[in-house]
Amino acid sequence: GAGVSQSPRYKVAKRGQDVALRCDPISGHVSLFWYQQALGQGPEFLTYFQNEAQLDKSGLPSDRFFAERPEGSVSTLKIQRTQQEDSAVYLCASSLGLPQPQHFGDGTRLSIL
Amino acid sequence: QQQVKQSPQSLIVQKGGISIINCAYENTAFDYFPWYQQFPGKGPALLIAIRPDVSEKKEGRFTISFNKSAKQFSLHIMDSQPGDSATYFCAATTTSGTYKYIFGTGTRLKVLA
Numbered sequence: 171g172a173g174v175s176q177s178p179r180y181k182v183a184k185r186g187q188d189v190a191l192r193c194d195p196i197s198g199h200v201s202l203f204w205y206q207q208a209l210g211q212g213p214e215f216l217t218y219f220q221n222e223a224q225l226d227k228s229g230l231p232s233d234r235f236f237a238e239r240p241e242g243s244v245s246t247l248k249i250q251r252t253q254q255e256d257s258a259v260y261l262c263a264s265s266l267g268l269p270q271p272q273h274f275g276d277g278t279r280l281s282i283l
Numbered sequence: 284q285q286q287v288k289q290s291p292q293s294l295i296v297q298k299g300g301i302s303i304i305n306c307a308y309e310n311t312a313f314d315y316f317p318w319y320q321q322f323p324g325k326g327p328a329l330l331i332a333i334r335p336d337v338s339e340k341k342e343g344r345f346t347i348s349f350n351k352s353a354k355q356f357s358l359h360i361m362d363s364q365p366g367d368s369a370t371y372f373c374a375a376t377t378t379s380g381t382y383k384y385i386f387g388t389g390t391r392l393k394v395l396a
Contacts, residue, residue, distance in 0.1 A: 174326070201382070203383065203384075205384075210389070211388060211389070212289075212372050212374075212386030212387055212388050212389050213327065213372075213384070213386050214386070215383040215384065215385070218381050218382070218383055225381060226381040226383065229383070261326055261327070263326075265382075268378060268382045269315060269376075269378035269382055271317060271329050271332060272317075272329075272382075272384065273329065274319075274326035274327045274328070275326050276324070276325050276326045277326050
């Protein structure tokens, strides 16, 4: 596709449930980033992949957060045993490589009840 | 030291006026400074970016001014239009590292018709 595609656009889950968020980067983009954006705030870095290798996961808030990109294309961000504080917009961005600019998807809005 | 401070939090400008948003950083290792525009329900879209080897960069109505010694940079939107009403984020990163973006807290711009 022309841009970064994220699905689902909206996800509502009960506290304690597991969720999986998907990101389809721009074709050919080797670098992929996940960010978390709380309401009224700027995005905050979660993790970074170069192809299938997860090179930086320093921003993941807890071991309940897990990301993968097994074939170097589509990526999934999984959150286990969700908590209310996990409610946010999760943004995915991709770039051709470093230091090319990052292009963002429209995000998944996650609401934990 | 990883923070990027952005001001003002909100801004109201008359149509045709100049909108000015300021950002400041501490980490001297930062060497790439993009600005993003975000509309409600959408992901951030790259507007313009600058590296510290230049003091100004202009693209259409958008200009970045960069002051390396003061560790400050700003976005100027000339001839502001109602369609420019959005939230603007500055960001900073080090291109020699992971290239994760550190975002400011955002400025909500409203341009009055």
